[in-house]
Amino acid sequence: MRFRFTEAAIDTQAARQELQSLAAGGYVSFEGWVRNHNEGQEVTRLEYEAFQELAVKEGDRIVAEALRRFPVAHALCIHRVGSLALGDMAVWVGVSSEHRGEAFDACRYIIDEVKHRLPIWKKEHYRNGDSGWVNCERCAAPAQHTHAAQHHDLAATAK
């Protein structure tokens, strides 16, 4: 299992242990946090929902792709679902590797792909009492452009 969901807080210490290897000279991780604003709105909390059967399969494929493309030792991604408060960790990616360069590249690849390939949805609750599903409601069109831009970045990095 290279990708999994959790409903509880992500235990980064335990996750890091799973990547340890005497052949690895370093470890890179990325933590995604719930921030207090988005698109000019003050955010008070988030809810994450996932189509888990498919997301786990696709998440495993993304991590497997990273392991094929970059010569790293181990990689793991954990995504949280449920109701999250400001500052909570929503997603964690860890990669261990012989050298640092490919560890950064693999970590970046995984988080970018996870963000736009996995069937995971995020509902933002705002200070003004409003709420909305990110990319599904008022900002559906701009979100498409963001994705395209990320793809180009990624292709450039991967080369």
Next chain:
Amino acid sequence: MSSQVAPVYGLILAGGSSTRMHRDKAALKYRGSSQLDRAFELAGRHVPEVFLSVRADQTLDPMRAQRRMIVDAIAGEGPIIGIRSALAAHPRVAWLVLACDLPFLSDEAVDYLLRKRDSAGFATAYRSAHDDLPEPLCAIWEPAAAAALAEYQAGGGHCPRKFLIRHAVPLLEPLDRRALDNVNTPEEYAQATAALESAAPMQLHVRYYALMREQAGRSEESIETSAATPADLYAELKSRHAFSLPREQLKVAVNSEFSDWSRILRQGDAVVFIPPVAGG
């Protein structure tokens, strides 16, 4: 007087003596069920109570006797008597009136009629795709129509279709041209049977997430559908649940794997529509 919107009950019309079919139309079978049973089941999926409209001489008919009935209580003949009798029996109820001889009538068509209901008017009805005239026997008749129908009959009228024309009731365009096709002759019956057997509906399981779960008001449902592909299925469900997202913004999964929109669906498939994602 309450100004609340009247509840809707179902009224199945199966009283016609069917001279052209040479047999009781209510007993005609499609895919193993009689027209009468199919009409009851269809209406029962959309409204809380369903009654059968019968003439006084039909109350002991074995096919009809086990149903809750509304017996014609007004002198005369034809569907207008059945509609008026129901309105008289339950003066605060609106009636989803369905003729039993509409074998292609779908849940989608009934649901659309109910969603477009004009409870302030006399009726909500479809425009026939064949002659552009109102279809009074797949329609919702409001309590307010009772007095106007009585007046119309007192003036010599007897045709509910002409009543709808006279009162310029606004008409809905049918979503499916065939939905209101009725079956009057043995030839039409043979054609309808063949068409229904070849487009045999199947049972599918649909799960909803995020915005679509909220718009559908449920996280899953089992549905019977003739949709051949996920694209057809989305068109059907988008209209049923008033989904806001166009299909171009979605992906689809069948049996927990991403799928093409043109894949042929099979009995028992599990379908998930995937709105724009936002993980991380």
